[in-house]
Amino acid sequence: MKKIDETRLKNIVGEHNIKTDPSDLYIYGSDSSVHHAMPWAIVRPETTRQVQDIMRYANQDMIPVTARGGGSGMCGQTVPIQGGIILDMKRMNKILEINLKDVYCRVEPGVVDDDLNLALKPYGVFYPPTPASSRIATIGGEIANNASGVRSVKYGATRDAVLGMQVVLANGDLVHLGARTRVEASGYQLHKLMVGSEGTLGIVVEATLSFVPIPEFRCMGVANFDSLKDAGDAIGSIMAAGAVPSMLELVDSVAIKAVNKTMNLGLKEVAAALIFEADGMVQEAVDYEINKMKAICKQHNGQDIYASYDPKEREKIFMGRKKLFPALSKYDDNLASTALADDMAVPYSKMAEMAEKIHEIADRHHIVMTAYGHCGSGCMHTKILMDTRRKDQWDDAKQAITEVYDYVRSVNGTTSAEHGIGLSKAASFKLEKSDSLTLLASIKKAIDPHNILNPGKLSQAPENWVTATNLRYSVNS
Amino acid sequence: MEKKTKDFKHLEKWQSTLANCIRCGYCFEHCPMFKHTSWESDAPRAKIITAFGLLSGEVEPSESAADKMFSCFFCGRCEAACSSGVPLTEIFIDAKKDLVEMGLKGPGTTSTTELNCARCLICVGSCPHDARFYDGKGIATDPTKCQSCGICLDVCPAGAAKIKNDFGTNSDNLIERAATFLDTHESAKAIIFACNWSYYPELQASLLPESETRDKGYEILVNMCGGRLGAHLLMAPFLHNAWGVMAAVCPDGDCRHDGNLRAKKVIETLRNTFKSIDINPERIQLVQIPAGDKTLFQAEIDTFIDTLNQLGPIR
Ligand SMILES: Cc1cc2nc3c(=O)[nH]c(=O)nc-3n(C[C@H](O)[C@H](O)[C@H](O)COP(=O)(O)OP(=O)(O)OC[C@H]3O[C@@H](n4cnc5c(N)ncnc54)[C@H](O)[C@@H]3O)c2cc1C
Ligand code: SF4
Ligand code: SF4
Ligand code: SF4
Numbered sequence: 001m002k003k004i005d006e007t008r009l010k011n012i013v014g015e016h017n018i019k020t021d022p023s024d025l026y027i028y029g030s031d032s033s034v035h036h037a038m039p040w041a042i043v044r045p046e047t048t049r050q051v052q053d054i055m056r057y058a059n060q061d062m063i064p065v066t067a068r069g070g071g072s073g074m075c076g077q078t079v080p081i082q083g084g085i086i087l088d089m090k091r092m093n094k095i096l097e098i099n100l101k102d103v104y105c106r107v108e109p110g111v112v113d114d115d116l117n118l119a120l121k122p123y124g125v126f127y128p129p130t131p132a133s134s135r136i137a138t139i140g141g142e143i144a145n146n147a148s149g150v151r152s153v154k155y156g157a158t159r160d161a162v163l164g165m166q167v168v169l170a171n172g173d174l175v176h177l178g179a180r181t182r183v184e185a186s187g188y189q190l191h192k193l194m195v196g197s198e199g200t201l202g203i204v205v206e207a208t209l210s211f212v213p214i215p216e217f218r219c220m221g222v223a224n225f226d227s228l229k230d231a232g233d234a235i236g237s238i239m240a241a242g243a244v245p246s247m248l249e250l251v252d253s254v255a256i257k258a259v260n261k262t263m264n265l266g267l268k269e270v271a272a273a274l275i276f277e278a279d280g281m282v283q284e285a286v287d288y289e290i291n292k293m294k295a296i297c298k299q300h301n302g303q304d305i306y307a308s309y310d311p312k313e314r315e316k317i318f319m320g321r322k323k324l325f326p327a328l329s330k331y332d333d334n335l336a337s338t339a340l341a342d343d344m345a346v347p348y349s350k351m352a353e354m355a356e357k358i359h360e361i362a363d364r365h366h367i368v369m370t371a372y373g374h375c376g377s378g379c380m381h382t383k384i385l386m387d388t389r390r391k392d393q394w395d396d397a398k399q400a401i402t403e404v405y406d407y408v409r410s411v412n413g414t415t416s417a418e419h420g421i422g423l424s425k426a427a428s429f430k431l432e433k434s435d436s437l438t439l440l441a442s443i444k445k446a447i448d449p450h451n452i453l454n455p456g457k458l459s460q461a462p463e464n465w466v467t468a469t470n471l472r473y474s475v476n477s
Numbered sequence: 478m479e480k481k482t483k484d485f486k487h488l489e490k491w492q493s494t495l496a497n498c499i500r501c502g503y504c505f506e507h508c509p510m511f512k513h514t515s516w517e518s519d520a521p522r523a524k525i526i527t528a529f530g531l532l533s534g535e536v537e538p539s540e541s542a543a544d545k546m547f548s549c550f551f552c553g554r555c556e557a558a559c560s561s562g563v564p565l566t567e568i569f570i571d572a573k574k575d576l577v578e579m580g581l582k583g584p585g586t587t588s589t590t591e592l593n594c595a596r597c598l599i600c601v602g603s604c605p606h607d608a609r610f611y612d613g614k615g616i617a618t619d620p621t622k623c624q625s626c627g628i629c630l631d632v633c634p635a636g637a638a639k640i641k642n643d644f645g646t647n648s649d650n651l652i653e654r655a656a657t658f659l660d661t662h663e664s665a666k667a668i669i670f671a672c673n674w675s676y677y678p679e680l681q682a683s684l685l686p687e688s689e690t691r692d693k694g695y696e697i698l699v700n701m702c703g704g705r706l707g708a709h710l711l712m713a714p715f716l717h718n719a720w721g722v723m724a725a726v727c728p729d730g731d732c733r734h735d736g737n738l739r740a741k742k743v744i745e746t747l748r749n750t751f752k753s754i755d756i757n758p759e760r761i762q763l764v765q766i767p768a769g770d771k772t773l774f775q776a777e778i779d780t781f782i783d784t785l786n787q788l789g790p791i792r
Binding site: 019021022023025026028030031032044070071072088090091093094095096097098107110111113114115116119133135136250325326327333334336337339381388389457472473474 | 493494496497498499500501502503505506515516517523526527528530532533534535537539541542545559560561562577682683684685686689
């Protein structure tokens, strides 16, 4: 392990904002992914100035620096595979301005998504990208991952909501990117380049975000299907018909069974269900969208179709989807729910085929996989349930995800729709972007010549990461 | 990495449960320790990671690792919020048992006894978890039983019972925070003390712009358990011109430490004292809030502030 100058770091952030005890380093060595690696120190800056000073030091001594928000990344984005400093951004947690006249807010990167929405709510507005992890994910982490969520089908992903930002570069310089205006055509849109860069191009220290009014009316509906194909076709038709759902979710039979088995929800065990929602300021407009979606579901043999404005009914409809996570974790005591290939996107018309493919591949490799997700945005989620102690299960899982991704790329889909690449998905990412890898590398080199910002991720990730080594699980050989 | 399993006979049975924690971090916002320090090492997930590391041999059973396992107020909120049904506090207790056998005792948030202990045994009788006992020399705490409710601190007449690692929950700290709020906000009227159950966490880790908080009329301070609401804590805000003080605790039967019953008694006594010195007893109130019932809690606060507005400041 390379030596870091603790005294110098203490002088920058103060004695109480650095940790180097192995028990702390171990904790900060993992996130919500399957990976683990030890950092050398955790440092918590409070000001932009401190971030600049830390970067100057790290750049000079060539020490890797990995920014960390809530540590909810699912692909090992914050796992420091080359060691170095973890820059814990949670102390930069101020909501700086809520500007109703110019319709933007300014925040520090450690602000938690739910906290921002809590602060915006009294003004009747909300920040829409909101991933399912909004109670822990920070704005910095969401920007770095281009996070999105159930309502992104209507309101867009983080990239659509970021107007501008301040970023500290690898050499410690501070740059102001983007603007505080809705549109900008002043040269390269570098703030958009930062979105999704997974901490490899700079440290976001402030962001200017747009927000939208909270809709007056919300109506949610559900339709059951006897075949995955029908459900998939319904999704395609809804989107092609120009309907504007504020949510369009698919859950498959494995997911429904899991929820029934562990939560006793008594959902009808069909091949697939679609949950759809529309929102707006005028009820007639919402009715129009809902009726359109109901009719399309019916055309595609949807059954038990119904929709409601009543918050209690809506909650009931969404319960199965909401309880999916815990249900998968409790599915079987010997099976853990792992995030490996969990958020690919395919064109709408391939949604059904994709779901079927996932089941077929899982069966062949003796693991359990489920298909669900934000189908309105083309995003399919899967979870792999397996016995993490068995090495052969890891090999099976690895083979299965390779096949899933081969399929995704063969239909012009993309490796990640919302969780990012990090380590877990690098193999498929590199194949998908094979003709632009050199371009990516030259951008990285121009901005971070010493390769100190979150090194070893994205196209730099090691080829064979998903093996039984460096996993956060104990694997018997 | 080579993994050596150490002798963790109590923790061992949780091996597959530990792998079931999906590390989502949904437990963060519920934990008063994390909210106080915002270090991930203090969040519930960190303890699950540590327990996992202890079992797999990747974490040495060191004093600092033990300090993490022994720091918990056993509010159980993480457990209730866990996306994967991980029984966190049961795992913590088993980890503590193994660590104690290895000679590691925290203390973390375990209560300890200072030398000025009068050996009156009041704490021994008051501890809801039978954790305090006379060991032949003085009063000791069984660290595997202590759930850091803080009741012994409050009943101890000598001030000898202490929780050293208090994460901002000790009375001195709360009194100071109440005073700062009252002294720096012109519109300040009330302090609301809430246990970690009755107050569903709002802003967990972010700070609002100053313009948003300038006109705040009240401050909510989480004190962990109603059992820790001593008279001196409840009265302190009045010295800084508070118009009233409200305390929120769990409904009857819901408190793991029966701290709500103690709180009821303390507040009843204070209300009688208020009456006797001609101060309207409505200025000090107790409400019981089922876990997570934000709407009820807000309604109770609004009613309380209305009452205070009618009463005006204390002359
Ligand atoms: C249960 C669960 C559900 C999830 N659901 C969704 C979902 O619906 N949609 C979705 O998009 N994602 C989801 N995620 C993934 C994850 O929560 C998001 O990617 C989120 O944006 C990560 O935020 P974070 O603050 O936890 O970032 P971290 O995990 O801490 O970091 C993620 C990346 O951001 C970088 N980073 C963090 N802060 C900064 C900064 N200030 N400057 C530069 N880089 C920075 C890090 O270096 C790292 O590369 C989910 C995760 C979990 C565990
Ligand atoms: S029981 Fe309470 S104090 Fe203990 S880890 Fe869980 S949330 Fe934190
Ligand atoms: S909520 Fe449960 S599953 Fe999620 S990190 Fe906490 S203990 Fe683990
Ligand atoms: S009264 Fe509470 S804090 Fe004191 S020893 Fe008993 S359990 Fe621990």
